[in-house]
Amino acid sequence: MSRVEIVEVGPRDGFQPVGPFIPTEVKLNYVARLAAAGLHRIEIGSFVSEKAVPQLADTPELLFLSRDIPGLRPQVLVPSLGRGIKAFEAGAPELAFVISASPSHSQANVRRTPLEASAEYLQLLDRMPKDVRIRLNIATAFDCPFDGRVSAGTVRTLLDPLVAARSDVEIALCDTTGRADPAQVTSLFGDLMARFPQNVVWAFHGHDTFGLGLANAYATWTQGVRVFDAAFAGLGGCPFAPGATGNIATEDLVNMFHSMGVDTEVDTVALQGIAEDGCRIPGALIGGRVRDAIAAHRQLDLTRGGEPNG
Amino acid sequence: MSRVEIVEVGPRDGFQPVGPFIPTEVKLNYVARLAAAGLHRIEIGSFVSEKAVPQLADTPELLFLSRDIPGLRPQVLVPSLGRGIKAFEAGAPELAFVISASPSHSQANVRRTPLEASAEYLQLLDRMPKDVRIRLNIATAFDCPFDGRVSAGTVRTLLDPLVAARSDVEIALCDTTGRADPAQVTSLFGDLMARFPQNVVWAFHGHDTFGLGLANAYATWTQGVRVFDAAFAGLGGCPFAPGATGNIATEDLVNMFHSMGVDTEVDTVALQGIAEDGCRIPGALIGGRVRDAIAAHRQLDLTRGGEPNG
Numbered sequence: 257m258s259r260v261e262i263v264e265v266g267p268r269d270g271f272q273p274v275g276p277f278i279p280t281e282v283k284l285n286y287v288a289r290l291a292a293a294g295l296h297r298i299e300i301g302s303f304v305s306e307k308a309v310p311q312l313a314d315t316p317e318l319l320f321l322s323r324d325i326p327g328l329r330p331q332v333l334v335p336s337l338g339r340g341i342k343a344f345e346a347g348a349p350e351l352a353f354v355i356s357a358s359p360s361h362s363q364a365n366v367r368r369t370p371l372e373a374s375a376e377y378l379q380l381l382d383r384m385p386k387d388v389r390i391r392l393n394i395a396t397a398f399d400c401p402f403d404g405r406v407s408a409g410t411v412r413t414l415l416d417p418l419v420a421a422r423s424d425v426e427i428a429l430c431d432t433t434g435r436a437d438p439a440q441v442t443s444l445f446g447d448l449m450a451r452f453p454q455n456v457v458w459a460f461h462g463h464d465t466f467g468l469g470l471a472n473a474y475a476t477w478t479q480g481v482r483v484f485d486a487a488f489a490g491l492g493g494c495p496f497a498p499g500a501t502g503n504i505a506t507e508d509l510v511n512m513f514h515s516m517g518v519d520t521e522v523d524t525v526a527l528q529g530i531a532e533d534g535c536r537i538p539g540a541l542i543g544g545r546v547r548d549a550i551a552a553h554r555q556l557d558l559t560r561g562g563e564p565n566g
Numbered sequence: 567m568s569r570v571e572i573v574e575v576g577p578r579d580g581f582q583p584v585g586p587f588i589p590t591e592v593k594l595n596y597v598a599r600l601a602a603a604g605l606h607r608i609e610i611g612s613f614v615s616e617k618a619v620p621q622l623a624d625t626p627e628l629l630f631l632s633r634d635i636p637g638l639r640p641q642v643l644v645p646s647l648g649r650g651i652k653a654f655e656a657g658a659p660e661l662a663f664v665i666s667a668s669p670s671h672s673q674a675n676v677r678r679t680p681l682e683a684s685a686e687y688l689q690l691l692d693r694m695p696k697d698v699r700i701r702l703n704i705a706t707a708f709d710c711p712f713d714g715r716v717s718a719g720t721v722r723t724l725l726d727p728l729v730a731a732r733s734d735v736e737i738a739l740c741d742t743t744g745r746a747d748p749a750q751v752t753s754l755f756g757d758l759m760a761r762f763p764q765n766v767v768w769a770f771h772g773h774d775t776f777g778l779g780l781a782n783a784y785a786t787w788t789q790g791v792r793v794f795d796a797a798f799a800g801l802g803g804c805p806f807a808p809g810a811t812g813n814i815a816t817e818d819l820v821n822m823f824h825s826m827g828v829d830t831e832v833d834t835v836a837l838q839g840i841a842e843d844g845c846r847i848p849g850a851l852i853g854g855r856v857r858d859a860i861a862a863h864r865q866l867d868l869t870r871g872g873e874p875n876g
Contacts, residue, residue: 467855545777
């Protein structure tokens with residue numbers, strides 16, 4: 257059976273826009289439950305300005321406290337050389353370095369041009385210990401909240417020197433605004449996979465703002481992508497990209513892949529419980545459909561006769 | 567530019583499960599606005615038992631009243647020979663004859679076996695005036711609420727004599743429960759299109775219960791399907807298929823195709839207004855994401871700089 261890896265980004269991308277501070281022990285409990293449900297790779301937070309994202313100010317503490325969670329591969333987002341160094345010095349085993357393809361979003365998000373951010377990424381590669389893993393998150397790879405659609409050429413030009421410097425990297429193309437469509441993701445991934453036939457591992461980070469999260473994930477999968485970001489309960493959004501609410505819900509993505517006969521190693525019953533609880537986090541911005549569909553079917557006490565017959 | 571045809575089924579599949587009776591003049595107004603927005607082909611109701619579906623008891627009247635709506639191609643659902651005859655005698659220019667692939671759903675829905683329903687369809691073909699158009703709706707073509715997944719062989723066997731009797735028919739495969747997945751729709755449409763290379767026009771009728779409506783529509787489109795059913799505001803559901811709430815929202819489907827550069831001839835601004843009003847129909851079961859996303863962006867007064875750049 258084929259399989260995909262789902263990177264659970266709820267504790268970072270999902271919690272980030274939540275107003276009321278989620279206590280560290282509550283975050284820790286979600287991370288532990290998600291890992292126990294089979295979501296071993298979790299973006300637990302980010303090393304960013306506490307002023308810009310107060311919700312994630314406790315990421316160093318959470319990183320420390322989560323060290324004993326069985327099977328957990330914690331990942332943290334970093335937006336600069338300085339934050340990257342802080343992250344691996346704090347013991348982060350895996351960094352996600354974010355660079356925006358669009359100049360306007362790059363300025364709004366990290367107050368750097370894409371080229372300046374790229375230069376810091378290259379410096380970080382030199383400074384990082386060899387045993388720390390890194391992935392590249394290309395934000396606004398498809399569409400920018402300020403400038404509109406981003407061309408494939410923009411992403412190609414951005415990636416050329418980065419892949420040349422290190423080709424055995426994981427690169428996540430991020431649909432920050434949720435405005436990418438299946439034809440565009442098919443085209444951009446196809447284009448980049450042909451241009452960079454090196455050891456790049458490709459990943460897709462989608463948002464469901466316009467309901468296209470699963471359609472885009474499916475289209476991406478048909479191109480051969482096998483790593484997908486998602487957030488339980490469809491939590492998410494980017495405070496710097498107005499209207500960009502809603503990551504793909506992990507439970508929706510897992511349901512799609514399982515229906516297709518693609519394994520995720522995720523325990524759907526456990527995930528359903530975590531997603532239902534996630535909806536009740538004060539201030540949570542939620543999304544997805546599978547959670548409510550399962551709850552409705554449970555309420556109807558629907559008993560389906562036997563196993564699927566083919 | 568390539569294009570697709572969207573069949574607006576909100577006034578039938580969307581209104582059907584709504585409890586409080588929607589006055590005929592309100593229905594007529596929605597049909598007129600939808601047609602004016604470019605959705606010329608509309609399933610305006612069904613000829614079924616008034617006891618089973620009291621909401622659609624006024625279909626004959628609506629059919630009569632809608633005769634002067636410019637550009638409208640009204641379609642009505644019929645579940646039997648008798649109802650089909652009533653429909654064309656009442657002046658319906660286009661019938662959608664429904665047959666369930668799954669025996670259990672067929673019994674629950676029309677109290678006939680699939681074979682009995684097929685026999686009535688064949689008799690209706692003989693009795694119908696030549697100028698009345700017909701499409702076949704294969705309900706539960708992918709999954710049955712009672713029996714689970716439906717095999718491709720079941721659908722093939724059902725269609726063999728029906729396509730042999732009349733090959734220039736439109737056949738809509740209906741994902742009644744919303745449990746179909748992109749791999750399954752790709753496989754079943756591919757299988758049937760290879761088996762019946764005649765003049766069949768293929769259509770997809772999806773539900774979004776598990777958030778897979780657009781992913782399935784996209785997968786279907788990649789197979790060459792160019793006719794899609796959808797309901798404005800994501801209205802819908804089947805009272806005989808527990809939990810099967812939510813057709814694909816027309817505004818979500820239109821947004822996906824337009825993003826992909828595929829024309830629908832639908833005026834998205836007009837559709838947004840109709841969808842927002844549709845949400846306020848007392849008792850409406852709504853779905854979709856684009857409507858709220860557009861409303862949120864409008865509220866944020868988000869101005870996107872210029873045209874998409876690539």
